[in-house]
Amino acid sequence: MASFLRATLRSQLKVGTKNSYSQTCRLFSTSQSRLRIDIMTGEPTALPDIESSQLKIHKNPNPKNPPKSSSLVFGHTFTDHMISIPWNALSGWNTPTIIPYGPLSLDPSCTVLHYAQTVFEGMKAYRDENNKVTMFRPDMNMKRMNRSAARISLPTFNGDEMLEIIKTLVKLDSHWIPQEPGHSLYIRPTMIGTQRALGVAPPTEALLFVICSPVGPYYKNGFKPVRLLATSNFIRAAPGGTGGYKLGANYAPGVVPQVLAAKQGYDQNLWLIGDEHYLTEVGTMNLLVVFKHPDGTTELTTPPLEDLILPGVTRDSILALARDHESGKARIPGLPDNLKVSERHVKMAEVKAAAESGNLLEAFGAGTAAIVCPVKAIGYQGKDINIPVGDEGMGPVCKAILDQIVARQMGTVESDWSVVVTEGTKGSLKGPNPVA
Structure with missing residues (x-):
């Protein structure tokens, strides 16, 4: 199998010279997770993929309120x-099951614990005024999760x-799913390498699981603009690295810089890169x-992705x-x-000069948890x-965009x-009684 995969990669890379390292990783992982070699014929055969029609549901016998x-x-x-779907290199994706939420059983040697072979996603489900439940652009989360998995040789x-x-x-x-405005059900799909062996290599076993958490609005008492510390002595991502992928390994290194920023009175780090101090993420x-701009134009800018963001x-x-x-x-x-609207590189020097001349109008972060996060x-x-x-705690551009996204999320x-999960009916929205 290894020789076949090497031959596949070589043939793919010969097609052109523009394949990046990340493309190479995606080719390798796709081959690894979707194919196996027949031991009798030596020919590659397709491994079973995830099939929703095979889903088994085991309801929790002791549901909570x-x-x-x-x-x-x-x-x-x-x-x-929660959802649980095991994978291994011989049989592909196993039967998907919904099971009672509970702890996972992992061997102390499994690869996720030693080499951070894990990817995850964050998405939400919403309940509208007519009790209809929807999800917001979940197809993009599935595509991004596959892209992240391929980057570290987890199965797609x-x-x-x-x-x-x-x-x-x-x-x-x-x-x-809470009924109050601004509330939602946060959904966390996660994939981990579960092979019981030490050594850095593509895992032969993995687990894809999904858990859900009801959440309230990110800002319970209205929007609170944040203060950022422009950070260049630590970096979040580098060219050729993994900053453009949602890997568990990308998050722990940001904890110490966050703590140091908080000690100086700042809420978050503004990650800079390069000697010119280009903006990346918040x-x-x-x-x-x-x-x-002098010609009267208002420009909404964000840094280009370039596998850094x-x-x-x-x-x-x-x-x-x-x-x-x-x-x-x-x-x-x-x-x-x-x-x-521009996707372009922005230096801190440009931000500083614009602020001094009165031409810096707004800045805000954007993400699933808060939707937008104004910067003061x-x-x-x-x-x-x-x-x-x-x-209102945010600029007019931020506010106009937020209103449009919330309107689509809430129907x-x-x-x-907006992807419909359940059709609603007017009237009472109440489910089981909440715990006091």
């Missing part, structure tokens, strides 16, 4: 059920089939900056909405008529760069981005 929404702390409460899977299984889980535990969010679903949604406004395809109330100051080279946030604006 959801807690009061007011008591929710992000990521601390979990629903009654059929995203459409996996999404159907996740929808079944959400439907089963839909009574856990904490674990994408970053957008709004400039005013995670391709955020919220980032992509913001750019799509803003570009539709820019082109005149779908005008958005609150956005400037002369808006220009950036600490840079010992001084704060102040950024307008407006009376008040029809959109292909």
Whole structure:
């Protein structure tokens, strides 16, 4: 099998010279997770993929009552059920099951514990005023998870089939979705290498599981603009690295810089790269900056991905909405008529100069947890760069974009981005009684 995979990679790479290292990794992982060699004929055969039609459901015999929404702390409460799908290199993806939520049993030598072979996603399900449950652009999460898995030689899977299984889980535990505005069900798909062996290599065993957690609004008492510390002595990502992938290994190294920033009175790190101090990301969010130019143009900018920056679903949604406004395809109330949308490199020197001249209008982070996160100051080279946030705690561009995304998430604006899990009916939205 190893010789076949090597031959496959060589043939793929001979097609052209523009294949990057990450493309090579994706080729290798796709071959590894979807093919096996028949020991009798020596020919490659397809391994079984995930199939939603094979799903088995084992309901929790001791279901819990959801807690009061007011008591929710992000990521601390979990629903009654979870998805579990094992994989191995000989038989491919095994039967998908929904089982009672509970601990995993892992061997102390398994690869995830030693070499951080793990990828994950973050997505949400929402309940609208008519009790309809929807998910926001979940297909993008499945594509990104496959891309991340391929980068570290974890097995890939059929995203459409996996999404159907996740929808079944959400439907089963839909009574856990809070009814109050701004609340949702956070969904965490995760894949880990479970091979019981020491040594860095593509794992021969893996586990894909999904857990769910009811969550309240990121800002319970209205938006709180954050202060960022521009950080260059630590870096989040480098060219040829893994910054553009949602790997568990990318997050732990950011804890110490975050703690150091907090000690200086800042909420998050603004990750810089290179001697020119180019902007990349904010904490674990994408970053957008709004400039005013001498010709009267308002420019919404965000750094290009270039495998350094995670391709955020919220980032992509913001750019799509803003570009539709820019082109005149779908005008958005609150956005400037002369808006220009750019993916380009931005230096801290440009941000500083724009602030000093009054041409720095807004800055905000974007991600699944908060949707948007307004920025009111950036600490840079010992001084704060102040950024307008407006009376509502955010600038007009940020506010207009947020309203449009929330409208699509909650179903008040029809959109292909909204994927229906259960159709609603008007009337009472109450499920089981919450725990007092």
